[in-house]
Amino acid sequence: MPDTGLGEASGSQLTQRGRVSSSWTRDGDAVALSTTIPVNVSAVVALPEAPEGVAYEVSGPDGAEAEELGTEAGVTSYRIGSGEWSFTQTEDTPDPDAPISVEVPSVKGDAVVGGRLRADDGEWDPAGATTTVQWLRDGAPISGATSWTYRPKAADVRARLSAEVTAEYDGTTATASSEPTGRVVKATSTVRASVRPGSVRAGQRVTVTVRVGAHGVQPTGTVTVRSGKAKRIVRLRNGRASASFRANGKGWKVVRVAYAGSDAVARSGDRARYRVR
Template sequence: MSRRLGVVLTSAALLLAPVPAFADSGDDFEPPQIAVSTPPGVVNGWSAAPFSATVRVTDTGGSGVMSAEWWLAGATEGSGIINGTTATDIAITGSGRTTLSVAASDREGNESSADRELGVDTVAPSIVLGPELTNLDDSNVAPGTTVTADYTCSDADSGVVACDARVAAGSPLSTDGAHELVITARDGVGRTSQRTVSWNVDALPWTLHGVLRLNAIPVRVDVPATIFPADFSPLPDSVSYQWYRDDAQIPGATGTTYLPVAADAGHQLSFTARPHKNGYAETTFTSMKWNVAAPVMVHQGQDPQLTGIRRVGQTLTVSAPTTFTPAASGVSYQWLRNGVPIDGATGTSHLLTPADVNRVVGVRITATTASAGYQPWVFETGTLAAPVSPGELALLGTTGIHGTAQVGRTLVAVVPVFSPIATVGYQWLRNGTEIPGAVRSTYLVGAADAAARLSVRVRATASGYLPASQTSDPTAAVARTTSIAKATGKAMSGRRVSVTVQVKAVGATATGPVTLTRGTRVVARGQLRNGKVVFTLRQQPRGKQVYKVRYLGSSAVAASGTKVTVRVR
């Protein structure tokens, strides 16, 4: 009786130790073992230079190696005989892929074979540009142009292990900023290639965020008008200004501040701004026009001050103006959100709400007088301050986990109370790493969690508030689930016995080794597949026989055992 085992080796050195599908009373049923090893520097069977693979054949079954031979096909060809258990070096010299095949048999007729893919890679990987990068290379493009980084790397032999650039293949590539893309490829044996795509960008345009404006309006005689710093992108090296009266240049008015005179009353005032920076176009930006008004009431004393934290849930308060010339007959307040009046917000304080988030909140104070010939005194504060930031959710209590950390059990997240009321999301973690798809308040512990520590992170969100998150303490290491082993035996002709073993477990499929013992002797070993294994025993003693089954367990399932009685014919 003989058996033949065919195996493809995929590692640098792998020992073939096939296990028979059945056991008997002690003959040599073990096929020879074939080990193929390669020297350091050979990666997945590939080398940058010719090398020798070493083959050794052994037989642990006791009968000894009868014969062994090898042969090469592909880039390198050849064949030869392996003498007993002596290590045999086989030269791999051809550039390209070579298949090394080994066959051996022992003196009992047991046979085994092995195939190993080897090769010598003498060619560096290639880099190929797609149509978009090909057109971009050594060209001029308009500012803001975006193309696809359509490059690929290939290597017909050891394969590509890295194909990198500062922009991943297939991703958008902005032509602004750096004006080149360096692509580097590396194959399995360390050979590298590099290709550079370069281009030029035409003069870049300026971007003005918002509009040109003054620090305070309206514009009045004898009240300095100051230009608020414009928000240009990018930041200019310098900016030139020119003031205008009714579209005519005002001689010498080229600073950031202009003091309207009596001649300006009843006319319109405006200005232009020209940012300057190397590589950017010369562009003139023009402000709106402001009417120059007659004199207004004069406020003596410190300007009203706005105090408070600009965060949702906090209150802003403004101080009242003091003395006016001429005397004020009344003072009113109007709170503004991005310059727009807020309905009902007409007091000296304002409670910030979610509607204020990312908006600038200020207040306009207006004083009027009964004296003829004067414009009202209008003062705005806070309108140029930072936008309102989201509030912070308050957490009452801590995040925890309810349940038993065992495979097959369900854990429940215990969450704190959030103020104000928030929407809560969940993410379960295994040893601190997110578990894909585990985003509910409950989690069914699976086989992959065995021996790990589980925790849950809750994340609360509410309109106008910063998200808040909290992670529970980890559970104890997840325990294995229990198992129940069942076995059935069947006597067959010729002193043969068939034993079927099934192992069931809660929350997991039982896998792993099973032993079958008759008396003190292990008569068979096997591996569960989907919780089941079938043993075929030959030359068993006649009569009533008791077989003990022992499932040795797995990382997720605990061990168990049973026994079965069979009357052998």
């Protein structure tokens, strides 16, 4: 488009396929063009090469895109289809670079049911990037686990956990993941058994009270209580259970208690004694 001193021009031409029309304006070195192409027709539009730091913003019908054919001898060409098109020179702002993980995220804590894991987002460039976290179980997202702390549960047993951190800066995002933890293990349980009364006559009944505890999780399931040949299997309620026996024979008697464990808590046991007079 030679510099003839014109600031704008327009025109149209009736062709066998329909009317082609176009108009352009020039403001200094800035050029804008609008054109209409008949139905089922394609055309090549030739425009002056945009100055450095400037690009053509192309708008087509219903979101259609123009095919840029390249620039040669100061002319940039586009192939377009039918409909109304506009070409406007705008400042060419490069897309911002996505954040870069300088120091990978990490996870601290014990990989045990009821324990507490905490994710650290690492270090990102630029430092102003905002970060969010998603906990992963064997590489798959855990539904709702988007806090920086996470308590492993029964579903995590024998799995490896990791934290995937997403950094966002100026509309761009990047992700980085921590090294996975060791395999999650069940919570350790403690069993405490007591017998009341501690001293009875033969033929009287004694009651064995069992308390099962575990850090960060409520034990469930059953305990087996044995006294001599007698056996009771009772279910825990709020971590407690009890069983009664009739005392037989004289001397010290041993009560053995075995907690069977659960999906989240490991098994364990205890002993208690009582005396038959």
